[in-house]
Amino acid sequence: MAGRAGAGQALPVRDSRRRAPALRLTGAATLLLVLGGLGAFVYAATTRQPATGSGDIAIAITERSCDPAVLTIPAGKASFLVSNRGERVLEWEILDGVMVLEERENIAPGQSRRLTTQLRPGRYDITCGLPSAPHGRLIVEAAADAPAQRLTLMDLVGPAAEYRAMLSERAAALAQAIEIATTASDEAGRAEALAQARSLLRRMEPAAAGDPALAERFATLAALLAPPAAPERLRAAAHALGDALDQRTVLPGQMLAGAVTLLSAPQDSAAGPDDITAAAEIARLLLPLAERVAPDLAGRVRTDLAAAAREAEPGGRATLAGDLEAMRKALALPGTEPKS
Incomplete structure (x- = not known):
């Protein structure tokens, strides 16, 4: 039948080797785009820092210390800007006895994280780097005219x-x-x-x-x-x-x-x-x-x-x-x- 190959006639074979350079170029371009996007994400994540506000309380932590190690602040809303000056990923916590009141985790070396919270009068511990490091102290004072608190x-x-x-x-x-x-x-x-x-x-x-x-x-x-x-x-x-x-x-x-x-x-x-x-x-x-x-x-x-x-x-x-x-x-x- 016209237009159909005979039973013994071989069909034309496309040479896949001719398409390989195009495929390789497309794959390479895709890889470059992925790597570029990943690089941009990492760059943004590691360079974007929270701007220091006028009301921020600056805390610098290393693996073994806090600076300052003792803080006295008024009760109410407080904003802490915690900067990692160490060489390892660290966290910062406010502790009431064994209970964690507030925390910021995964602070990379050279980076800063903000923590904003409401604090009642009292004396709290703050972590200073690694769990084995000595704790610092956070003293929260009530205003002189503040009403007496009631416990629950x-x-x-x-x-x-x-x-x-x-x-x-x-x-x-x-x-x-x-x-x-x-x-x-x-x-x-x-x-x-x-x-x-x-x-x-x-x-x-x-x-x-x-x-x-x-x-x-x-x-x-x-x-x-x-x-x-x-x-x-x-x-x-x-x-x-x-x-x-x-x-x-x-x-x-x-x-x-x-x-x-x-x-x-x-x-x-x-x-x-x-x-x-x-x-x-x-x-x-x-x-x-x-x-x-x-x-x-x-x-x-x-x-x-x-x-x-x-x-x-x-x-x-x-x-x-x-x-x-x-x-x-x-x-x-x-x-x-x-x-x-």
Whole structure:
């Protein structure tokens, strides 16, 4: 048939080699466009910097430092311009205890990032480079005519979580000390481990405030430690106490009530070092909250803590105990403090 090749006639074959140069040119052009676009993106990302505003608070960070390391600013809206002067990608955080309030991540070397936020009065930590670096301090002050702040339940979550983590670590250390005390081959080793166990137990005791069942577990283990009972009974009591602590959330009012109890020793005795340490740990944990609602009281407690570390007065540090009781009332949620 006309126009059709015969059965034995070969069809014409296009030489693909003639198209190869065109294909190569097209592919090369596409690659150049992609690389050019990528280069423009990288250039823009690495050269575009936020303009410094008149109200910006400049922070320079390296792997191990902040400059400045201590900042004092008024409460309210704040804008921080964080510049990375180190050689690694870094982040900057504002911490309230263990909680991250604000952060800027992935700040490349030589670059700056802005962070704008609202801050309430208090004392906060700021990260300075790598997680292992010492923290800086951010002090946020209320205006002289500002109304007193009122706490909410959410404000108590951070300190309660931090105290719970502290108790968990102490309970684990207590169990380890008891294990050493019951298995050490030398008398000196056993005595040292027992002393450590008693100290740890005493420093956890404020957690039992207002909880008779938990207080009984503390009393039981304390009795078993002096003089030491059979190893099986000691291990069982320590395990039971640890389980009970894991199930308990201790709020600031309970922490402070327990601290006051430890400090309120009989008039003919003095609060021991472990009592002072336990009360001081709780006070320092809650001072950021106190700064927000009662700055003057927070200042007195700081003075009390410095004096308590030096003095050994009978009566269990009455001044510190009184101010911690005042702090307990100041941190009480509205409607929860009984009327006197």
